[in-house]
Amino acid sequence: MHLDEWLASREGVAHTSEIYAAGFSRHAVDTAVARGRAQRVRRSWIALQPGDDELLAAVTAGGRLTCVSAARRLGLWAPAHDVRHVAVAAGAGTTRGTDIRVHWSRGPAPVHRRQTIDPLINVLHHVARCQEPAVALAIWESALNRRLIGAEVLERVAWQGARARRLAGVASSLSDSGLETEFLLLMRSIGVVVRQQVQLDGRRVDALIGRRLVVQLDGFAHHSDPASRRRDIEADARLRLRGYTVLRFDYHQVFFMPDLVADIVRASIAQRLHIDG
Template structure:
């Protein structure tokens, strides 16, 4: 294996010290840079020319990708990310991560010197400290649902009180991040809320009480999916259920209106068997 291939196996960005420990001399690394096979990233790192720009920036700034930035890269549900979130050692000295939010907290899992991305446990802990409860809960539930981390593992880690609240509240069966917002926001109604209930051959997002169904549409609810949703709504109503269907923007940007619909339905007893 040549030094170019060795860097590729390490994600496209590698520390010079790690490459030397693997048997590549400083001369071999310098030659690869001169030939254009590698690009120098500051003094300590090299990268292949088409390396992930996020990883290159992390190496340049001596940080690791974490919080909502790494959560999104892992495919987890993130409500918003207006700036990059990176992590640095508590005593790392001056960090010049321009345009990024730097998290200085001690990581739960130690970071290897080669690490440019945080493991999922550190990501969740940083999200817990950084984000409001509901968006953080959506990330945590997404990680549990996708099997990226086990609840038992998280329970054994030295989590903060906020992180433990998130772990206690997290439902790994929530189907989308938006569904993480609903139970905490409607708990005051004191009505049973069952996520992902199975009715008439399909799952519904929420069954409130015995007969009130709340469906939350994402961007994919168009075309054939939309026609299927309409048909299922009709079947539910024929079976005696009442359906409230709202979308992403209504939940995120106009929650009082959504809450008003639900509380009016509950006040009319539409959640009860008649």
């Protein structure tokens, strides 16, 4: 195997100590560079030529890709971004560059100092600190949805910072029971009486306000189960034909947009939809 082929199997960049440990000589490295198949990056780092711009930026900065930059590479949903997010060890010195966003904090998971991409747990840690709550939740949700990590793991990690702990709490409450509890507490805070798990039209509804206002709550599973979603649409239609008003909220709205949920419920009650349907 040629050096450039080996580098391609290693994300396209590696430290010379790893290269020599794999059996390549200094002469092989010099030859690959001379022939334009590889390039020297920083001290003791060799990369393919042409190289991966994001990884080269991380190595040049003395760190590794993290946050939304690493999230995309791990196959997670992530917003478009114009800068490279790089985790740098404390004491690594000043990192310059207008297209670099440096993350100085350490994540909960150990990582080798020569690793070029953060492990998933550290990626989620940096996402929680860096991104707006709605964006961070979407990325964490993507990791759950792709089964790259479990909610029970998220719950047990010793997260650093209130934002990550809040997201882990939401992730561990994505079941219907946790979501219903959060909704019930929200309704109590605005003085609305709710009856839970009432039997209507042959199936239970999550919440009933008054006689005619039904509230259904979509947990995490609804996002990955089209068949369940179709059944919910049919059930909502049947309830409307029987004179009920049906409001449906998902976990993101309940946990991160409670004012919106409260305002919609208040407006529904003000229109007597809980009485007249």
